[in-house]
Amino acid sequence: MTNNETIFPVTREVFDALGVYVQCHQFRLLGTTNVTILEQAITQLARMNYAANLTMNRNDPTCWLPLESYRYSPTRSIMTDLAHIISHYNRERALEAVRLIAESCGPLKTESDKALLASLKDRLTPTRDRDALLA
8 A cells, every 4th residue: 555545635524523523622622712723723634634635646636625725614614513514523523533634644744733633632532530430
């Protein structure tokens, strides 16, 4: 398997749905309630996928063009969530989305990208103590 085969596009809807979930739990997941930080985090994830696809699939614009000018908008995303245009994520689906995004870029991630992904994965993964309380 080549690196080109490990790089694949993630749709805007996944980033929007993940953003809605992260916004609902923003302080726990990002450590702040600043909406600008939320916008930057989700946009960074989308730019990471865009850059990886542009690098590895330059001749196939269907892989990178949909994310070319993507910028996360909390208002747009919440409205599409309320209209049932995008899936509504729970913690498990949000964790799946983060893993999908990480996998979609293969090895083409910056240190900042890796840190953001690791932080989100860690904060979305339930602790054993919490699991025991919920059982």
